Amino acid sequence: MTCQDYKNLMMAYIDGELEAEAKKTFEEHLQSCKECSDEFKEFKQLKQHTDEIKFTEPEERIWEQYWQNVYNRTERATGWILFSIASILLLAYGGFKAIEAIIRDPSVGLILKAALLILIAGAAVLFVSVLRERIYFWKNDRYKDVRR
Ligand SMILES: [Zn+2]
Structure with missing residues (x-):
């Protein structure tokens, strides 16, 4: 075999494709030929370098997508929570105003007053429930990310 023959075998050797x-x-x-041994060292370094590129590039893209997803989800969850809090505040404020007006109005019957109070209380409970659900899903999403 000539030196060129050995050089042609370098790739197969590194890939572990040569027979014993x-x-x-x-x-x-x-061991006996300096020229081939030097070239083999260079070849090995080059191979390692290209392997590193091959391995790191897709992983970087995965991480990029990962953080993009986390950001999107957090953004949406935060939006929902802010929306829920604002709704509760507005509802509570509107509720108090309505109660005040109705209670002060002597022409409104007692049953209607009671019904309105119950309606407002029910709506407030529903909003708190929605908010709790949102927070629950938000937390669960975060745990899922940690586990992955
Ligand atoms: Zn040689």
Whole structure:
């Protein structure tokens, strides 16, 4: 075998595709031939470098997508929570105003007053429930991310 033959085997050797005997001859030649041994070192470094590029690039893209997803989800969850809080405040404020007006109005019957109070209380409970559900899902989403 000539030096060129051994050089042609370098790729197969690094990939572990040589049979035991060919591998042994290859290693023996590298020990006795400086030119091939130097070239093999360079070749190995180059191979390592290209492997690193191959491995890091897709992973970076995965992380990018990952953070994008986390950001989107957090943004939406925060939006929902702010929306719920604002709704509760507005409802409570409107409720108090309505109660005040109705209670002060002597022409409104007692049953209607009671019904309105119950309606407002029910709506407030519903909003708190929605808010709690939102927070629950938000937390669960975050745990899912940590686990992944
Ligand atoms: Zn050689």
